[in-house]
Amino acid sequence: xxxxxxxxxxxxxxxxxxxxxxxxxxxxxxxxxxxxxxxxxxxxxxxxxxxxxxxxxxxxxxxxxxxxxxxxxxxxxxxxxxxxxxxxxxxxxxxxxxxxxxxxxxxxxxxxxxxxxxxxxxxxxxxxxxxxxxxxxxxxxxxxxxxxxxxxxxxxxxxxxxxxxxxxxxxxxxxxxxxxxxxxxxxxxxxxxxxxxxxxxxxxxxxxxxxxxxxxxxxxxxxxxxxxxxxxxxxxxxxxxxxxxxxxxxxxxxxxxxxxxxxxxxxxxxxxxxxxxxxxxxxxxxxxxxxxxxxxxxxxxxxxxxxxxxxxxxxxxxxxxxxxxxxxxxxxxxxxxx
Amino acid sequence: xxxxxxxxxxxxxxxxxxxxxxxxxxxxxxxxxxxxxxxxxxxxxxxxxxxxxxxxxxxxxxxxxxxxxxxxxxxxxxxxxxxxxxxxxxxxxxxxxxxxxxxxxxxxxxxxxxxxxxxxxxxxxxxxxxxxxxxxxxxxxxxxxxxxxxxxxxxxxxxxxxxxxxxxxxxxxxxxxxxxxxxxxxxxxxxxxxxxxxxxxxxxxxxxxxxxxxxxxxxxxxxxxxxxxxxxxxxxxxxxxxxxxxxxxxxxxxxxxxxxxxxxxxxxxxxxxxxxxxxxxxxxxxxxxxxxxxxxxxxxxxxxxxxxxxxxxxxxxxxxxxxxxxxxxxxxxxxxxxxxxxxx
Numbered sequence: 102x103x104x105x106x107x108x109x110x111x112x113x114x115x116x117x118x119x120x121x122x123x124x125x126x127x128x129x130x131x132x133x134x135x136x137x138x139x140x141x142x143x144x145x146x147x148x149x150x151x152x153x154x155x156x157x158x159x160x161x162x163x164x165x166x167x168x169x170x171x172x173x174x175x176x177x178x179x180x181x182x183x184x185x186x187x188x189x190x191x192x193x194x195x196x197x198x199x200x201x202x203x204x205x206x207x208x209x210x211x212x213x214x215x216x217x218x219x220x221x222x223x224x225x226x227x228x229x230x231x232x233x234x235x236x237x238x239x240x241x242x243x244x245x246x247x248x249x250x251x252x253x254x255x256x257x258x259x260x261x262x263x264x265x266x267x268x269x270x271x272x273x274x275x276x277x278x279x280x281x282x283x284x285x286x287x288x289x290x291x292x293x294x295x296x297x298x299x300x301x302x303x304x305x306x307x308x309x310x311x312x313x314x315x316x317x318x319x320x321x322x323x324x325x326x327x328x329x330x331x332x333x334x335x336x337x338x339x340x341x342x343x344x345x346x347x348x349x350x351x352x353x354x355x356x357x358x359x360x361x362x363x364x365x366x367x368x369x370x371x372x373x374x375x376x377x378x379x380x381x382x383x384x385x386x387x388x389x390x391x392x393x394x395x396x397x398x399x400x401x402x403x404x405x406x407x408x409x410x411x412x413x414x415x416x417x418x419x420x421x422x423x424x425x426x427x428x429x430x431x432x433x434x435x436x437x438x439x
Numbered sequence: 440x441x442x443x444x445x446x447x448x449x450x451x452x453x454x455x456x457x458x459x460x461x462x463x464x465x466x467x468x469x470x471x472x473x474x475x476x477x478x479x480x481x482x483x484x485x486x487x488x489x490x491x492x493x494x495x496x497x498x499x500x501x502x503x504x505x506x507x508x509x510x511x512x513x514x515x516x517x518x519x520x521x522x523x524x525x526x527x528x529x530x531x532x533x534x535x536x537x538x539x540x541x542x543x544x545x546x547x548x549x550x551x552x553x554x555x556x557x558x559x560x561x562x563x564x565x566x567x568x569x570x571x572x573x574x575x576x577x578x579x580x581x582x583x584x585x586x587x588x589x590x591x592x593x594x595x596x597x598x599x600x601x602x603x604x605x606x607x608x609x610x611x612x613x614x615x616x617x618x619x620x621x622x623x624x625x626x627x628x629x630x631x632x633x634x635x636x637x638x639x640x641x642x643x644x645x646x647x648x649x650x651x652x653x654x655x656x657x658x659x660x661x662x663x664x665x666x667x668x669x670x671x672x673x674x675x676x677x678x679x680x681x682x683x684x685x686x687x688x689x690x691x692x693x694x695x696x697x698x699x700x701x702x703x704x705x706x707x708x709x710x711x712x713x714x715x716x717x718x719x720x721x722x723x724x725x726x727x728x729x730x731x732x733x734x735x736x737x738x739x740x741x742x743x744x745x746x747x748x749x750x751x752x753x754x755x756x757x758x759x760x761x762x763x764x765x766x767x768x769x770x771x772x773x774x775x776x777x778x779x780x781x782x783x
Contacts, residue, residue, distance in 0.1 A: 183523055199523045200558075226533060226559035226572035231523040246523050246530070246537055249548065272539050272548060276525065292528065292538045322519075322526045339526050340519070342481050361481050362518060364525065379518050380482060412518055414525075430514050 166373055166388050168439060169400055170424055172408035176212035176434040182427040183414045184232035185365070185434065188239055188256065191419035195241055196427065196434060197230035205230055205243055205258065210423070212436070218258025220245060232325070232365075232415065236280040236302060244275045244287075251275040251287065267298070267306045277325040277337075279366075288323040288336070295320040297336060297351065310351030315341055318353035325366040325415070327374070329389050335374060337363035344376060346394070355393050360385070365415030365427075373397070375416050377426065382410040384426060405431055482515065482615075513582040516609045522558070529675060531738060533572065534560035536675045550676035553685075554625075554737035555769070557581060564742035564771045566683040571741075576763040578739030581607050589754055590704035593655035594715040599755045605701075612737075622669035624691065629667070631700030632660035656703065665697040684778060685769060692727040699724075705731070717754050734775040735767040745772045 176194070180201030187194060193215065194208045203225045204217040220228050220243075229247030236242070239256040249272065251264035266273035277288035284307070285300040296311035297320070311320045321340035328334055332349030344357040361380035368374050372389040382403040387394045401410045411430035418424050422439035519526025528538040534556025539548040551561035551570050557578050563570040580586050584606045591603040609615070614628045623629060670689045678686040699706035707713070707721035723729050742765040749761045768775055 181521075183525070199521055203522070224572070226561075226574060229522045229524070229530070229533070231525060246525075247533065247535065247549070274538060290538070324525055342477070359477065359480070362526070380515065412514055429518075 166371060166390070166397055169398055170422070170437040170439050173423075173436045173438050174212065175407070175428070175431075176208055176436065177432065178214055179206055179427075179432060179434060181429050181432060182434060183429065184230070184243075185415045185417045185425050185427050186233045186235045186241070187417045187419055187425065188235055189237050191421065191423075193256075194417070194425055194434065195233045195235060197233050197243065199229065199231070199429070201225070203228050203230060205233060205241070205254075207258070208434070210419075212434075216258060218254065220248065220250075220252060221260055223248075232277045232279075234278045234280045234285070236285070237283060238302075242278045242280065242285060244278050246274070246276060249274055251278060262304075264300070264304055267309070277323065279325065279327055281328045284328075286326045286328065286334075288320070288326055290322055295323055297323065297326050297334060297347075308351060310347070311336075317356065318345070318347070318351075320345070324364045327366045327368050329368060329372075329374075333392075335366055335368075337366050337376060339363055346392075357387075357394070357396075364413075367416045367418045367424075369418040369422065370420060371422075375418060375424065377413045377416050379412050379414055379429075382413060384413065384416060384424075400437075401426075408435070408437075410435070512608045512610060516615075530556070532556055532558045534562070534575075534738060535572070547676050552675060552738070553677050553732075555739045555741070555767075557739050560736075560739055560741045562677070562736075562741050562769065563679070563683070564740065564769060564774075566770075566774075568683070570677070573741040575739035575741055576743055576765040577767050579607055579737065579767070581609060583607070587755070588701050590699075590702035590718065592703060593659060594704055594713045594718065595655075598717060621666070622671075624667040624669045624694075627665070627667050627697060629665050631665045631697055632663045659703060659706075660700070663696040663699060664693050665700055667691050667693055667697055682778075687730075687733050690727065690730050690732055692725070692730060694732055695724045695730045698731040702731075728779075734769065736769045737767075740765050740767055740769055742768050742771045748772045 179196050179198055180203075181199045182196045183199045184197040185194065192210055194210065196206045196208070198204050198206065202217075202219070204219050206217045207215040209215055219230070227247065228245055231244045231246050233244075234242045240261065241254040241256065241258070243252045243254065244250075245252060253261045253264065255261055264275070272291065273289055274291045275287050276290045277286075279286045283302050285302065285304075287298045287300065289296050289298050290313075293313050295313040296309055298306060299308040300306055311318060311323070313319065313321060315321060320336060320338050322338075323336050324339045325337045326334055328349075333354070334345075334347040334349075334351065336345045336347065338345050338356070339362055342358065342360045342362065344360060344363055346354045346356065348354055360376070361378050363376055364379045365377040366375065368389065374387040374389050374394060376385045376387065378385055378399075381399075383399045383401045385399045386397045388397050401408060401413065403409060403411060405411065409431075410426070410428050412428075413426050413435075414429050415427045416424060424437040426435045426437065428435050517532060520529055520531045522530060522532040524530040524537040528536060529552060530537050531552065531554070534552045534554065536548070536550050536552055549561075555562060555578070556575060558575065559572050560575050561570050561572045585604045586607060587599055588603050588605050589599075591605075605611075610628075612628060612631070613626050614623070615626075617626055618629075668691065674689070680686050695706060704713075704715060704718045705721060705724060707723050708725045709723055710720060712719055713721060724731060743762050744759075744764055745762070748759075749764050750759045751764075752758055765771075770777075
C-alpha cells in the first residue's frame with residue numbers, strides 16, 4: 102500500500118533531500134574554508150615566528166653529549182706513541198712511535214698486536230713518524246718530520262707513494278695529517294709558512310691557507326686539522342695555545358684560547374670535537390651542535406694510573422663511541438668508551 | 440742627500456740602542472712577558488703544580504739538593520723538542536735541525552745540530568765526508584738523579600764527594616723564559632754560576648753579593664762572565680771546514696767560563712800546576728781557540744774511542760768504559776788533539 106508514492110509526494114521528498122544535500126555541501130565548504138583559513142593562518146604565523154629546530158628544541162645530540170666517557174683498558178707495547186688512526190671499519194688501530202724503533206704499529210681493537218712497518222731502508226735514527234691517518238680505501242698516510250715527507254702505505258704497510266711538495270716548491274715539512282671525506286688535510290710547518298693544506302686523494306692541492314704567526318688566521322706549529330659537516334676547519338694551533346675555527350674557504354671565524362698545548366683532534370658522530378691538550382694532560386670535549394662551539398667537559402688528569410695521562414698527544418674515535426688516545430710518556434694507548 | 444744619510448744613521452743608532460722586544464733565540468719561549476701575559480699558564484700551575492718549579496707536567500716531587508726542578512722536566516721539553524719536533528725546529532733528541540734555511544740564517548734542513556743530540560746525533564766524527572745519524576755514545580745525562588759533576592768546586596777540594604753530584608735539567612743550562620732585552624746564545628742562562636748549584640727559585644731574594652761566602656768557589660763564581668751573546672745571524676747547524684773539522688769560529692771565548700759554572704776546576708788560564716791533587720795540570724781553556732766546545736759537544740756525540748782513549752780512567756779513578764766512553768768529544772779517539780798538535 103505504502104509502496105506506491107504518488108507524484109506530488111515524491112517530488113516533495115526529492116526537494117527535501119536536495120535541500121539537505123545543499124546544506125551539507127554548504128557546511129562542508131564552510132568547514133573547508135575555515136580549515137583553509139586556519140592553515141593559512143598557521144602558515145603565516147610560522148613564517149612570522151619560525152625558528153630553526155635546533156633553537157626551538159634541544160639538539161638531539163645534547164643528550165648523548167652530556168655523558169662523559171669512561172676508561173676501558175690500555176694497550177701497551179708502544180714506545181712513546183704520538184699519532185693514532187683507525188681503519189675504515191674500526192677494526193685496526195695504527196700508531197706511530199717516537200722512540201725506540203720508531204715504527205708504525207698495528208693493533209686490533211682489543212689490543213692484540215698485528216704487525217708493524219716503517220719507511221723502507223731507514224734506520225730508527227733516520228726516521229721520525231709523527232701523525233697517521235687512514236682513508237676510506239684503507240690506505241695509511243704517515244708524516245715523517247725527520248724525512249720531510251708524507252708517505253702513503255697500503256693497509257699491510259707496503260709503501261705506495263710519497264707525497265711531493267706542492268708544485269713550484271722544492272721543500273716542505275708536513276706535520277699533521279687527517280683524512281676527512283676523501284680529502285687529505287695536512288698541516289705544514291716550513292719556517293715562516295705554517296699553514297693548512299687540503300689535497301684530494303690523488304695528491305692534487307685544492308686549498309691552502311695560513312702562515313706562521315700569532316695573529317688570527319696564522320699558526321704556530323699547527324698539529325692537527327679536522328672538518329665538520331658544514332666544512333668548517335678546526336686547527337689545533339699548538340704553540341699559540343688555541344683552537345682556531347675557520348670557514349670552508351679558510352677564513353678565520355674565531356678562536357678558543359687558553360689551551361696549554363693543543364695537539365690531536367677528532368670529531369665523532371654525536372657532533373663532539375675532541376682535543377688532546379698535551380701539557381694539561383687532558384682531553385677537552387666540545388659540542389659542535391651550535392656555533393661558536395661550546396666546551397662540554399674534559400677528562401683525564403696527570404698520572405700513571407688507569408685513566409691518567411702523561412703527555413697525551415693524539416686521539417681517534419670509532420663509530421661505536423670508542424676513543425683511542427696516545428699516552429706518550431706512559432708508553433701506552435688508552436681506550437675509553439661512552 | 441745629507442739629510443737622508445743623517446736619517447739613516449739615526450735610524451740605525453736607534454735600532455742598536457733602543458730596547459727591542461724579541462723572542463728568545465726565535466723559540467717559543469716568551470721573551471716579552473707583559474702585565475697581561477697568557478704564557479705562564481701554558482706550562483705552570485699556581486696551586487696545582489706537580490713539581491717544585493710548579494710545572495704542570497712534573498710527577499716526581501722529590502727535590503734534591505742543588506736541583507732546580509724535578510726529574511721529569513725533560514718530558515715537557517721533549518713535547519716540542521723531541522724526535523718528532525712537534526713544536527720546534529730544533530730536535531735535540533736526534534740532534535737535527537728540522538727545517539729549511541731562511542735567508543741563510545737558520546741552517547741546512549735536516550742537518551746536525553752543533554750540540555749533538557741526547558739519543559741520536561747527526562755528525563761526522565770519523566771524517567767520512569758524510570754526516571751519519573747514529574745513537575750517541577756519550578751525553579749529558581738529563582733528568583738522571585745524582586750524576587757526578589766532574590770538576591765542580593774550587594781547586595784543592597779533593598776527590599769527588601756526594602756534594603759534587605746533581606740532577607741536570609734542561610733548565611739547568613737554558614733559560615726557558617728567554618731574555619726580554621738581550622739575545623743570549625741558545626738562551627743559555629747567564630746566572631749559571633749560581634744556578635749550577637742552587638735552586639734559584641728558592642733562593643731568590645736571599646742571594647746577594649754581600650752575603651756570598653768568601654771561599655774560593657764562590658769567589659770564582661762571582662768572577663765568571665756567563666752572559667754569552669748570540670751570534671748574528673743565528674745559525675743552528677754544524678758547519679764543516681775544508682779539512683773536515685767543525686767550524687768553531689763562531690764561538691765566544693766566554694763559553695768556557697759558562698761551562699765552568701759547573702765544571703769549575705777545568706777552567707785554566709795556563710798550564711802551571713794548579714795545586715789540585717786531581718786536576719794538577721790542565722789544558723788551557725780560556726782562549727777562543729781553546730774553549731770547551733772546540734773539543735766537546737754540549738748534548739751528545741756519536742764519536743767512538745779506541746784502545747787507549749777508551750781506557751782512560753775517570754777523575755775519580757773509575758776505569759774507562761771502552762769504545763763508547765766518548766766523553767762528549769766530537770771526533771773519534773783523540774782526534775781533537777790533532778789540529779793543534781799534528782804529528783811531527
